[in-house]
Amino acid sequence: MEPNLLLTPGPTPIPPQVNRAMSDGMIGHRSSDFTSLMENVQSNIKTLFGTEEPVAILTSSGTSALETSMVNLVGPDESIVVIVSGAFGDRFKSIAQTYPYDVHVYEVPWGEGVDLQSFKSFLYSKENIKAVFSQACETSTAVVHPLHSLGELVKNYNSDTLFIVDGVSAVGGMQFDMARDSIDCLVTGSQKALMLPPGIAFVAMNKQARKRASQNEISRFYLDINKYFKSLEENSTPFTPAVSLIQGLNQVLELYREEGVEQVYDRHLKMRNMLRAGLKALDFELLVEDDHASPTVTAFKSDEAELSHIKDNLKKKYGITIAGGQKQLKGKILRIGHMGYMFPKDMLTVLSALEAIVSDHRGKKYYGSALTAAQEAYYESI
Numbered sequence: 279m280e281p282n283l284l285l286t287p288g289p290t291p292i293p294p295q296v297n298r299a300m301s302d303g304m305i306g307h308r309s310s311d312f313t314s315l316m317e318n319v320q321s322n323i324k325t326l327f328g329t330e331e332p333v334a335i336l337t338s339s340g341t342s343a344l345e346t347s348m349v350n351l352v353g354p355d356e357s358i359v360v361i362v363s364g365a366f367g368d369r370f371k372s373i374a375q376t377y378p379y380d381v382h383v384y385e386v387p388w389g390e391g392v393d394l395q396s397f398k399s400f401l402y403s404k405e406n407i408k409a410v411f412s413q414a415c416e417t418s419t420a421v422v423h424p425l426h427s428l429g430e431l432v433k434n435y436n437s438d439t440l441f442i443v444d445g446v447s448a449v450g451g452m453q454f455d456m457a458r459d460s461i462d463c464l465v466t467g468s469q470k471a472l473m474l475p476p477g478i479a480f481v482a483m484n485k486q487a488r489k490r491a492s493q494n495e496i497s498r499f500y501l502d503i504n505k506y507f508k509s510l511e512e513n514s515t516p517f518t519p520a521v522s523l524i525q526g527l528n529q530v531l532e533l534y535r536e537e538g539v540e541q542v543y544d545r546h547l548k549m550r551n552m553l554r555a556g557l558k559a560l561d562f563e564l565l566v567e568d569d570h571a572s573p574t575v576t577a578f579k580s581d582e583a584e585l586s587h588i589k590d591n592l593k594k595k596y597g598i599t600i601a602g603g604q605k606q607l608k609g610k611i612l613r614i615g616h617m618g619y620m621f622p623k624d625m626l627t628v629l630s631a632l633e634a635i636v637s638d639h640r641g642k643k644y645y646g647s648a649l650t651a652a653q654e655a656y657y658e659s660i
C-alpha cells in the first residue's frame with residue numbers, strides 16, 4: 279500500500295494533474311485543437327529555455343535531440359570540440375564519431391567541472407572549430423559546468439563558433455538565458471525536470487544556429503530540424519507527435535506558472551543544499567565540490583558493498599529508488615535525483631531512511647543527524 283518514491287535522475291515522478299491532462303482524450307494532430315494546444319505550449323515554454331525563439335518538439339528520447347543538434351549544426355568534415363566529463367559527454371562523442379566530422383575531445387576528470395584556463399588553452403590550440411558541445415549538467419556525475427564563462431570563452435575564440443548545450447537534466451530545474459550565456463542551441467528531454475514521461479525531446483536554437491541548420495548539407499531526414507521549425511510557423515509538427523505528452527506538457531507549464539519559475543529553481547537549490555548537508559552529516563563524501571554541484575542530482579561516495587546495501591535497502595524497506603554510478607563510476611557512487619515534482623519534504627524522507635540504514639550497517643547511531651543538518655540548510659536558505 280505504501281507509495282513508492284522515485285528519486286532517480288530521470289525518469290521522475292509525474293504530477294497527478296499532468297497524468298490527468300494526458301488522459302484528457304485524444305485530439306487530431308492536424309486539428310485546430312492541436313494548433314491551439316501548441317500555440318499555448320510555445321508561448322509558455324520559451325521562458326524555461328531562456329529564449330524568444332520557438333522550441334522544436336521531437337517525438338523521441340533526449341539522445342535524438344543531442345543528435346539533432348549535431349547533424350543540423352555541423353557540416354561534413356567540419357571540426358568540432360566535444361567536452362566529455364561523464365557518460366553523456368561520451369554519448370555526444372559517440373554521436374559525433376558516427377558522422378564525417380573532425381572531432382576533438384576535451385576530457386574532464388569525472389566529478390569535476392570544466393577548468394576554464396585549461397579548456398581555453400585546448401580550444402585555442404585548434405584551428406577553425408565550428409562548434410563546441412557540452413552538457414549543462416552531466417547527470418552521470420552530478421556536475422554543473424560554468425556555462426556562462428564557457429559560452430563567453432567560445433565566442434571570444436570566434437564569434438561564429440557555435441556553443442551547443444545538452445540541458446537534459448537541467449532545463450526546467452535551473453535558469454537558462456541563451457543570449458546571456460552565449461548558447462546557440464539548447465536541447466532537453468521530457469523525463470527529467472519537466473515532469474513528463476519519457477518520449478519527447480526539445481531543441482531550441484537562436485537565429486545564428488537556425489541559419490547554420492538551413493545551410494547544412496549533411497544528409498538527415500527525421501532529424502532535419504528545418505522541418506520542425508517550418509511546421510511550428512503554423513503551430514504544427516512535421517510528423518505525428520506524441521499528442522498526450524504535449525497535452526501533459528501544457529499542464530506542466532501551467533504548474534510552473536502557478537508556482538513561479540524562479541520559485542521552482544529556488545526549490546531545486548534548496549533540495550540540493552539539504553541533501554548535501556544531510557549526506558555530509560552521515561559521513562559520506564560527496565563526489566562534486568560545492569562550486570559545481572547540480573541543483574537536480576547529487577552523487578555521494580562510499581565503498582561498493584555499502585553502496586549496494588544502501589540502494590537495495592532503500593528499495594526493499596522504504597520503497598525509495600535511487601540510481602547507481604555509470605561506466606567508470608559504477609560501484610563507486612550513488613546518485614539521488616531531486617528534480618521536477620520533488621519537494622524539500624522528499625529530501626527529509628530519503629535522509630531519514632538513510633540514517634536508519636547506515637546506523638544499522640555501521641553499528642553507529644546517526645538518528646536525527648542528517649535531518650538536523652538538512653533542516654538547518656533549508657532554514658538558512660529562506
Ligand SMILES: Cc1ncc(COP(=O)(O)O)c(C=O)c1O
Nearest residue numbers: 339340341366417444446447467
Ligand atoms: C545529460 C543527459 N544527456 C542525454 C541523456 C540521454 O537522454 P535519453 O536517455 O532520453 O535519450 C541523458 C539521459 O539521462 C542525460 O542525463
